Every structure is written in structure tokens, then in C-alpha cells.
Amino acid sequence: MTSRxxxxxxxxxxxxxxxxxxxxxxxxxxIYVDGNSLGRLPLTARERIAQLVDEWAERLVTAWPxxxxxxxxxxxxxxxxxxxxxxxxxxxxxxxTVNLYKLAAAALAARPxxxxxxxxxxxxxxxxxxxQGLGDVRLLESDPVHGPDAxxxxxxxxxxxxxxxxxxxxxxxxxxxxDAHAITRAAQDGGAFMLWDLSHAAGAVEVELEAVxxxxxxxxxxxxxxxxxxxxxxxxxxxxxxDELRSPxxxxxxxxxxxxxxxxxxxxxxxxxxxxGTPPMLGLAAVEAAVELVGEAGIARIRAKAAALTDLAVAxxxxxxxxxxxxxxxxxxxxxxxxxxxxxxxxAWRICQALIARANVVPDFRGPDSIRFGLxxxxxxxxxxxDAVDRTATLVAAGEHHDFPAELARVT
Amino acid sequence: MTSRxxxxxxxxxxxxxxxxxxxxxxxxxxIYVDGNSLGRLPLTARERIAQLVDEWAERLVTAWPxxxxxxxxxxxxxxxxxxxxxxxxxxxxxxxTVNLYKLAAAALAARPxxxxxxxxxxxxxxxxxxxQGLGDVRLLESDPVHGPDAxxxxxxxxxxxxxxxxxxxxxxxxxxxxDAHAITRAAQDGGAFMLWDLSHAAGAVEVELEAVxxxxxxxxxxxxxxxxxxxxxxxxxxxxxxDELRSPxxxxxxxxxxxxxxxxxxxxxxxxxxxxGTPPMLGLAAVEAAVELVGEAGIARIRAKAAALTDLAVAxxxxxxxxxxxxxxxxxxxxxxxxxxxxxxxxAWRICQALIARANVVPDFRGPDSIRFGLxxxxxxxxxxxDAVDRTATLVAAGEHHDFPAELARVT
Numbered sequence: 165m166t167s168r169x170x171x172x173x174x175x176x177x178x179x180x181x182x183x184x185x186x187x188x189x190x191x192x193x194x195i196y197v198d199g200n201s202l203g204r205l206p207l208t209a210r211e212r213i214a215q216l217v218d219e220w221a222e223r224l225v226t227a228w229p230x231x232x233x234x235x236x237x238x239x240x241x242x243x244x245x246x247x248x249x250x251x252x253x254x255x256x257x258x259x260x261t262v263n264l265y266k267l268a269a270a271a272l273a274a275r276p277x278x279x280x281x282x283x284x285x286x287x288x289x290x291x292x293x294x295x296q297g298l299g300d301v302r303l304l305e306s307d308p309v310h311g312p313d314a315x316x317x318x319x320x321x322x323x324x325x326x327x328x329x330x331x332x333x334x335x336x337x338x339x340x341x342x343d344a345h346a347i348t349r350a351a352q353d354g355g356a357f358m359l360w361d362l363s364h365a366a367g368a369v370e371v372e373l374e375a376v377x378x379x380x381x382x383x384x385x386x387x388x389x390x391x392x393x394x395x396x397x398x399x400x401x402x403x404x405x406x407d408e409l410r411s412p413x414x415x416x417x418x419x420x421x422x423x424x425x426x427x428x429x430x431x432x433x434x435x436x437x438x439x440x441g442t443p444p445m446l447g448l449a450a451v452e453a454a455v456e457l458v459g460e461a462g463i464a465r466i467r468a469k470a471a472a473l474t475d476l477a478v479a480x481x482x483x484x485x486x487x488x489x490x491x492x493x494x495x496x497x498x499x500x501x502x503x504x505x506x507x508x509x510x511x512a513w514r515i516c517q518a519l520i521a522r523a524n525v526v527p528d529f530r531g532p533d534s535i536r537f538g539l540x541x542x543x544x545x546x547x548x549x550x551d552a553v554d555r556t557a558t559l560v561a562a563g564e565h566h567d568f569p570a571e572l573a574r575v576t
Numbered sequence: 577m578t579s580r581x582x583x584x585x586x587x588x589x590x591x592x593x594x595x596x597x598x599x600x601x602x603x604x605x606x607i608y609v610d611g612n613s614l615g616r617l618p619l620t621a622r623e624r625i626a627q628l629v630d631e632w633a634e635r636l637v638t639a640w641p642x643x644x645x646x647x648x649x650x651x652x653x654x655x656x657x658x659x660x661x662x663x664x665x666x667x668x669x670x671x672x673t674v675n676l677y678k679l680a681a682a683a684l685a686a687r688p689x690x691x692x693x694x695x696x697x698x699x700x701x702x703x704x705x706x707x708q709g710l711g712d713v714r715l716l717e718s719d720p721v722h723g724p725d726a727x728x729x730x731x732x733x734x735x736x737x738x739x740x741x742x743x744x745x746x747x748x749x750x751x752x753x754x755d756a757h758a759i760t761r762a763a764q765d766g767g768a769f770m771l772w773d774l775s776h777a778a779g780a781v782e783v784e785l786e787a788v789x790x791x792x793x794x795x796x797x798x799x800x801x802x803x804x805x806x807x808x809x810x811x812x813x814x815x816x817x818x819d820e821l822r823s824p825x826x827x828x829x830x831x832x833x834x835x836x837x838x839x840x841x842x843x844x845x846x847x848x849x850x851x852x853g854t855p856p857m858l859g860l861a862a863v864e865a866a867v868e869l870v871g872e873a874g875i876a877r878i879r880a881k882a883a884a885l886t887d888l889a890v891a892x893x894x895x896x897x898x899x900x901x902x903x904x905x906x907x908x909x910x911x912x913x914x915x916x917x918x919x920x921x922x923x924a925w926r927i928c929q930a931l932i933a934r935a936n937v938v939p940d941f942r943g944p945d946s947i948r949f950g951l952x953x954x955x956x957x958x959x960x961x962x963d964a965v966d967r968t969a970t971l972v973a974a975g976e977h978h979d980f981p982a983e984l985a986r987v988t
Contacts, residue, residue, distance in 0.1 A: 202636055202637040202640075204633070205632050213625065213629060216805075220617050221617040224610065225613045225940065226938065228614075258670070259827070259854055261854075262825060289828045290831075292841070293828060293840075293841035294827060296826060297824060297841065392629075392858060393858075394643075394854045394858075394860075395858075396856070414705040414709035415673035415677075416673065416702035416705060419701065419705060425701040426701070427697070428708065441672055441673035441806075442672075442796075442806045444671075444806040444808070445806045446858040446859055446862065447856050447858055448806075520638070526637065531836070
């Protein structure tokens with residue numbers, strides 16, 4: 165059996181261990197394994213928010229010449245830190261939902277003879293809903309643990325009517341990491357654009373947008389990037405396509421020579437044309453600080469630690485949880501996973517509630533039967549993984565979850 | 577001639593004067609008359625942002641059950657404080673640009689036989705651009721000082737092909753206040769929806785959305801509402817239309833029973849269906865505090881003071897600026913104005929630059945020839961108006977603006 169001392173030894177050898185002190189941590193003994201939903205607060209993000217508030221108070225409108233560059237400046241920072249993308253291809257603006265809408269609509273407009281959008285039946289809800297609003301959606305029925313496969317995409321594109329394939333690089337439910345190269349090639353061979361949703365991948369695994377060659381990507385910044393609740397999201401458009409594609413939302417922040425306020429909309433060159441309204445500066449200030457920390461850690465080290473943390477969770481799951489009726493809901497091989505692990509159990513919902521209420525462990529639940537343990541490498545210790553599994557096993561062995569209602573209620 | 581003592585006497589009698597101390601003010605002698613572009617920082621907004629950062633650090637994802645209500649909670653607050661709208665009709669989310677896109681697209685979809693969108697040639701750029709992206713735009717050529725008139729709207733709607741009329745209640749350039757009742761009736765008689773852009777009106781004048789009966793409205797919160805740079809904007813949908821209209825951006829924050837994450841998009845009842853992605857909590861925290869201050873002051877008192885401040889600016893303009901070649905670019909009657917006054921001058925751009933660089937006055941410039949003095953009633957003193965005009969007159973009389981380039985450069 166793996167002991168807590170074994171986990172502590174892994175922490176002692178962890179090159180990223182010092183970065184944990186760069187976050188605001190819990191006073192008590194809470195084990196937070198839900199950073200895949202909302203990442204912790206970096207100390208520098210608190211500072212940068214306060215600094216932005218000072219700028220607002222002191223400089224007022226005269227600060228805009230500096231602020232106005234933030235969406236592309238933070239985009240470039242993010243591109244280099246963990247997206248494998250060149251400068252001038254990433255913009256931080258709006259929500260993931262709105263960015264997905266903009267890029268999917270742009271792709272459809274660029275493929276006027278094609279009306280079909282392909283995604284997965286298990287894709288994150290907002291992605292499915294946005295696509296349903298834009299055209300005819302064809303759903304893949306992928307393996308629920310391993311996610312979509314290139315052969316699924318080849319088959320879906322075979323009729324020749326697909327404008328866009330939209331998939332998550334890391335599945336929100338199982339944590340499965342898709343084969344970006346093979347799937348992108350399958351979509352492109354089928355005549356479609358490839359759009360990756362990187363929400364559960366950015367800051368967790370190495371994303372190689374330029375090498376992969378995908379046309380489009382979007383993602384959120386409040387999970388593994390630690391940008392704060394509802395922080396502005398990002399979008400990526402491959403450079404050679406930027407001047408061909410147009411956002412359906414023709415806002416003044418995508419307009420050429422914006423402050424000339426000309427009569428007609430004429431989109432700016434480059435990635436800036438995918439902007440819309442005035443940038444949310446408080447949110448951008450936090451994201452900038454948070455992404456700097458990812459850059460400092462290095463995405464290769466983050467990815468290596470994610471593999472080690474999730475390996476430990478899988479091993480402990482086999483030892484302690486499987487005997488209690490849990491089943492692994494994530495791929496077994498680290499190379500096929502992001503930075504979270506799912507365990508499936510028919511009482512998942514009440515176990516999740518019991519863990520929060522009785523054991524001071526905060527995981528999250530995803531229907532119908534998954535408990536996710538999110539293990540962001542910047543601040544998660546190996547002993548946290550051990551404690552989370554230990555408390556879960558102890559609680560379930562004692563039957564404490566039976567004190568909680570089985571019915572589903574709203575959860576975030 | 578009006579003396580500084582006359583202005584000081586008005587301050588002494590001003591019931592809103594104590595509210596100035598609720599904002600962070602300038603250390604030196606800067607006269608800030610650009611709150612129509614970016615409002616000052618309320619002390620409570622700084623507190624509320626810090627509190628939200630604490631909640632992020634301490635409660636992490638467990639705070640979401642409280643946070644998730646913020647878009648409608650702050651919307652209700654705003655509706656009651658200064659929009660004359662009932663609860664359940666206003667949502668604070670996204671940018672003004674994105675909200676305008678959502679509502680204009682919804683209106684077009686609800687009038688499938690009509691393709692034309694009407695706005696003014698002098699309308700704020702992002703509004704014109706967004707509409708150009710959605711359908712055929714018919715432009716009014718309204719009086720540049722007084723703005724659109726109901727007869728303009730009647731004529732534009734006469735062909736029977738207009739789906740939507742979109743106009744600013746207060747013009748961003750001249751400050752003219754449109755006749756909301758007459759124009760709304762003209763649009764509706766023409767079979768079109770009426771959408772008011774309240775960006776320069778909310779927190780400056782009494783808006784009576786329910787009494788006016790307009791179908792739709794949007795607006796920004798960082799001007800007279802003091803929500804901070806790039807703060808989330810608002811949208812209004814008349815209650816009886818909410819279940820008929822649909823946002824084109826089908827996001828999970830508009831989905832019924834959101835966390836059931838069902839297969840198909842089914843819009844939530846009521847105003848919530850016009851949400852899209854995860855709410856920007858830092859921005860919402862600031863807006864909530866800022867709108868509370870507007871509610872505390874009372875929009876009727878704010879509006880009365882706006883009239884008095886702009887009356888003083890007009891009178892001083894006649895006395896001190898007209899002899900120097902300035903022309904009033906705003907309506908003369910206070911009842912026809914919002915809370916800013918424009919002065920036109922052929923050297924407006926260099927005067928504006930000189931005021932900032934030499935006279936420590938911060939107005940703003942709007943092409944081709946307007947200097948705007950924004951006079952937000954919550955923190956602007958009558959002596960500020962006097963000082964702003966006095967410094968302008970002194971600077972121009974001395975010809976100091978000739979030291980600055982005449983060419984237009986980017987300004988915010």
C-alpha cells in the first residue's frame with residue numbers, strides 16, 4: 165500500500181513545490197481538489213488587482229493608452245507560456261462561450277457550402293449549445309472515458325458537409341487528453357476547420373497549437389490558469405487565416421483605427437479584429453499575473469507533475485477506492501490524461517456532498533456518476549492527493565454519505 | 577459675469593455635495609471632466625473588490641452559489657435605482673457591444689419578414705458596426721446637436737421593412753437627450769422593436785423604461801455608474817417579450833437547469849436566458865457597489881444637479897468661450913440634455929491636448945471638432961465647472977494650444 169510518507173517523499177523531490185507559497189492557501193486542513201473548476205488566488209494577482217484599482221482612481225481615463233493593449237499583451241504572454249502559439253495569435257477577451265460563438269460563426273461563414281458542425285455528445289454543455297444555435301450539429305458518440313478518436317472524426321466528416329469540428333483537448337468529465345495532431349488532421353482532411361476548446365488543457369498540459377496546425381481555439385482562464393472567477397477567456401486564430409475570417413460581432417474593439425470612429429465597419433488586421441467591446445481591466449489584471457506564474461513554472465514541468473499527481477491518484481484509487489465500489493473514470497495512462505482524475509460511483513453525488521460537509525475535502529461532481537479530483541500542479545501537493553483519497557475511503561467505508569440526499573441539486 | 581463665488585454658492589446649497597467624499601479624489605488640482613468616459617472610483621467599490629478577492633481566496637468554488645445570482649441581483653438593483661424598470665428585466669453581463677448584438681439579433685429573428693435596422697448616422701460607432709453585421713442598416717441623418725426626432729423615425733419606418741430602431745437616449749457627442757416616449761411610439765407604430773442604448777444616460781438622467789414601453793435596452797456601467805474600466809454592461813428586455821425572444825449566443829448561463837447539463841439547449845425563463853458565459857465576478861462586485869451609491873443619491877436629485885451643472889457650463893461658455901471661437905455643441909435647454917456639454921472649436925483637438933498637458937484639466941475630444949465636458953453629478957462640483965471653463969478660456973486666449981499638433985492621433 166502507498167503510505168502518506170511515500171507521498172511526502174514525492175513532495176520533497178518536487179521542483180515545483182516552492183510555487184505553492186505563491187498562492188493564498190487554506191488556514192485549516194481543507195483539501196482543495198477543485199482547481200479544475202476555479203483555481204486558487206496567486207499572491208501577485210491580488211497585488212495586480214489592487215494596482216489596477218489604484219490606476220483607475222489616480223489615472224482615470226488617461227490610463228487607457230496602457231490598458232488598451234492588455235487583451236493582446238496578455239494573449240501573447242499566454243501564447244508563449246503554455247499554448248505553443250506565436251505572438252499575435254491569441255486575444256484575451258469576453259467569455260469562452262462568446263469566443264466560441266465568434267470563431268464558430270466565422271468558420272461557418274468561411275465555408276458557405278457547409279452547414280454541419282461536429283462535436284462530441286459528451287462535450288462540455290456550453291460548447292454544444294453554442295453550436296446548436298449556429299447550424300446543424302452532428303454528434304460523435306465517443307468512449308466516455310477516452311473521448312473522441314481520429315477515426316470518429318474521419319467518419320463524421322466523410323459526407324463532405326462539415327464546416328467545423330469542435331472538441332475539448334482535455335475532457336471536462338474524464339480528463340482524457342485527445343490526440344490533437346491526429347484529430348486536427350482528420351478534420352482538415354475532411355475539409356473542415358478544427359477548433360480546440362482548451363479550457364481544461366491550458367496550464368495543465370503542453371498545448372502545441374502551432375505544431376498541431378489547428379485553425380482555431382478558445383479556452384478559459386479561471387481553471388488551471390488561476391485567473392479568478394469569471395475571468396476573461398481567450399481565443400486563438402491561426403495567423404494565415406486572420407485576415408480571411410471575420411467576427412460576427414462587429415464591435416469597435418475589432419475596428420481598424422478605432423478612434424477615428426469611421427462610418428463603416430472595417431475589421432482591424434490580425435488577431436485584434438476578434439475583439440468586440442471594452443476590455444474588462446480588473447479581470448485582465450488578474451489573468452496577466454496568473455499567467456506569468458505559469459510561465460515562470462514552465463509548462464513542461466507542470467505537465468510532468470500533472471502526470472505524477474494523477475498517477476498517484478490512480479494508484480491510490482486502485483488500492484483504497486476500488487474495493488468500495490469506485491471505478492476509474494479517466495484513462496489509466498498518464499500520457500492520455502490532463503491534470504484531473506475522475507472516479508465513478510453510483511453514490512457519487514452524496515459522496516461529494518459528504519466530503520465537503522464532513523471531511524473538508526472539496527472535489528466536484530459531474531453527472532451522472534463522477535467525482536472529479538482536480539490536481540493543479542502549481543499548488544497541489546502529493547500529500548493532498550493522499551489525504552483526499554484517504555478521507556474519501558474512510559468516509560465511504562463508514563457509510564457517512566448515506567446521511568446525504570441522493571437527489572441531484574444545483575451544483576457549480 | 578458669473579464668478580467663482582457664484583459657483584461656490586451653488587455647491588454650498590447642493591444636497592448631493594456630501595457624496596463627493598464617497599469617491600477617491602485627486603491629490604492635486606486636476607479638474608476631471610471626463611467621467612462620461614470613465615467614472616471615478618467609489619470607495620465602496622474598492623472595498624467590494626477586495627472582499628471579492630478574499631472570497632475567491634477563502635471560499636473558492638464554494639462561493640459560486642452566492643456569486644451566480646450577481647448578474648440578476650445587480651440587474652435588479654440597477655433597474656430600480658435608475659432605469660425605471662421592474663425586477664427581473666435587467667441582467668448585468670458581457671460588454672455593451674455583445675449585449676447589443678444579442679438583443680438586435682433576437683429582434684431580427686422575431687421579425688423574420690423584416691431585414692432593416694434603423695439607427696442614426698451620428699450613433700456611437702460600435703452600435704452602427706454591430707447593426708451592419710446583422711442586417712441592412714438605414715441611417716437617419718439627424719440634427720448633429722439635437723439628435724434624432726420622432727418624425728425621422730416615422731419616415732424611416734414608413735416602408736414597413738424595419739425590424740428594429742436602435743438609438744442612444746443621450747448622444748455621446750452632443751449630450752442631446754432624445755424624446756424616449758415619442759420615438760418609441762414611432763418605432764412601434766412602424767412595426768419595429770425599439771432598442772435604447774443607455775450608455776450615456778444611465779446614472780445621468782431619469783430613464784423610465786417601463787413607462788416608455790420600449791422593448792429592449794442596453795448600456796454601459798463605467799460612465800455615470802462608475803463601475804470601473806471595462807466593467808460588465810447591462811441589457812433590458814421587456815418582461816412580456818422575454819419568453820418570445822432568444823439570444824443567438826446559446827450559452828450555458830442562459831440554459832434552463834444549467835447544472836443538469838442536458839443534451840439540448842433550452843433557454844431559461846425570464847431575463848436569465850440572455851446570459852452567455854460565466855459572470856465576471858470582479859467587475860460585478862465593483863458595479864454592485866457603484867450602483868448602490870446611485871440608488872442612495874436618488875436619480876431625481878442626480879438629474880436635477882446634472883441640469884444645474886450643465887446650465888452653468890452653458891452660461892460660462894457663452895461668457896468666456898464664445899468670444900474665443902467656441903460654439904455650443906449641445907442643446908441649450910437643460911431638459912433636452914444629459915450630463916455632459918460639448919463645445920465645438922476648429923482647434924478642438926489641440927485645445928484638448930493642451931488642457932491635459934498644461935492646465936491639468938481632463939475633458940475629452942470627439943471628432944471632428946468637439947470637446948466634451950462630462951459633469952457626473954455625484955462628484956462634480958460647480959466650482960469644477962467654473963475652473964474647467966476658466967482654465968480653458970485662459971489657455972486659448974494665450975494661444976497655448978498652438979504648441980500642440982493639429983493632427984489627429986489615437987485617443988480614447
